[in-house]
Amino acid sequence: MAQQPRFLDEDPQETREWLESIESVLNSEGRPRAHYLIDQLLDFDVAQHGDFYGRVTTPYVNTIPGDRQQPYPGDLQVEKRINAFIRWNALARYCVPASIPVVGGHIASYASAAVLYDVGFDHFFRGRTEQFAGDLVYIQGHSSPGIYGRAYLEGRLSEEQLDNFRRETDRDGISSYPHPRLMPDFWQFPTVSMGLGPITAAYQARFMRYLENRGLKEHQGRKVWAFLGDGEMDQP
Template sequence: MNAAIPLANWQDEQEDWSEERQEWLESMAYILDEYGPERARTLLGELHAYLERRYVAPPPTLNTPYRNSVPVTEQPAYPGNIDLEQRIENIIRWNAMAMVLRANDANPGLGGHIATYASAATMLEVGFNHFFRHRSADYGGDLLNVQAHASPGIYARAFLEGRLSEQQLGNFRRELQAGGGLSSYPHPHNMPDFWPAPTASMGLSTVSAIYQARFARYLENRSLKPRNGGKIWNFIGDGEADEPEVLGTVGIAAREKLDNLVLVVNCNLQRL
C-alpha cells in the first residue's frame, strides 16, 4: 500500500512546478522578442525531437485552437471592395433562391437545394474574387469542384456574368426544354462547356479531387506538365466529410503530400 503524500510536501511540489513553468514561459517570451518567431519555432522543434529521443510522446497537433492563427496586428487590409462584393454576393444568393423557387412553382416536386449555396456563398465569392485563378501563360490554372447541392449559386453567378441566359435559368433541372436547361448537379457530360468535373453523388468529388491532384504531381514529376502551379479546390458539405469514400481516400492525400489540393468543408449542419 502506497503511503499518502503529506499535504505540505504536495503544496511545496506544486509551488516548485509553478515557478519552473513560469520560468520556461518567460524564457520563451524572451526568445520570441529577441530572436523572432522563426528562431522560437526552431527551438520548439528541437525540444520536440529531444522528447521523442527520450520516448516522451508530445501531444498531437491535429486539432488547432478555435482562434485566428494570424494576429490582428498582422492582418493585411482586405484586397477588394468589401461593400461592393457583399452587394454582389447578396444578389447572387437571391437569384439562386429565386431560380429554385420559380422552377418548383412551375413544376412542383422538381427539387433543388437552397440552403447549401446560401451557407457557402461568402466562401465561394471570396474564392472567385481573390483566390481561384484561371490558366495563363505562366500559371497552370485552378480546377474548382463545387459542392453539388450549391450548383444554383454557380448558375446565378454565371447569369450575372452573362454566361447563361434567363431562359436557361428558367429551365433549371429541365435540360431537354427548348433553348436548353441546366443540369441538377455539376457534370461535364451534361454541360461540357460549363462544368469541368462531376461532384455528385455525395463524397465522390473528394475521391476525384485527390486523384486529380495526384495525377498532376505524376505529370510534373515526369516533365509531362510544367511546374507552373495550379490547385485543385474541392468544396464538400459536413455530411460528405464522414462518407466512407472520403474517409477511405483522404489518407492518400496526406501520404502523397498533395499540397496542390485544397479541401474546404462547408459546416452548415445540413448533412449535405
C-alpha cells in the same frame, strides 16, 4: 474571430491569489468543480457587461491574428452587395421550379458557403490562359444554383436558362449539379454523387504531383480547390 484585447497585469499579487485559489480547488475538488466556478465567473461577467473577450476557444491553426493580416484586396461593400444578388438568384432557382412537380433542390447549401465562393472567384481562382492551364475547382454539387446565379450576373447564362433549372433535356436549361457532359462549356468537373467531388479532388492533386515529380508535366503552381459538404464526406 474578433481580435481579443490584450491587457497588462496591473496587480500581479491579485492575479497570483486568484490562480492559487483555482489551484486549491483543483487539488481539493478536481477539475469539474474548478471549471464550474470559472464558467460561473464568465456567466456573471456576461450578464453584467455583455460580450466577453476571453480565451474561451483555442486559436485556429490555419489563421493569423487580425493585426498581422494584409489589407483586404477588394471593396467589401461592393462585394457584399454582389453576394446578396447572387444569393437571391440562387434562392430564385428553387422558388420558380418549386411549382413544378418533382423539381426540387438544396436551398441552404449555397447560402451557407456563399462568401467562400465569392472570395474565391474574386481573388483566388485563376482561369486558363495561353500560358497558364488554370486552377482546378471542384464545386460542391448542391451549391450549383449559386454558381449559376453568378454566371447570370456575368452574362454567361440567360434568364430562360435559369428558369429551366433541372430541366435541360427538352429545352435550353441547366443541369441540377456540375455535369461537364451536359454542360461542357460551363462545368469543369462532375462532383455528384456518392462522394465523387472529395475523392477526385484528392487524387487530382496527387496525380499533378506525380506528373511533376517524374518530369512529365509541370503543374505551374496550379491549385486544386475543393468545396465539400452536405454529408458527402461520409459517403463511400
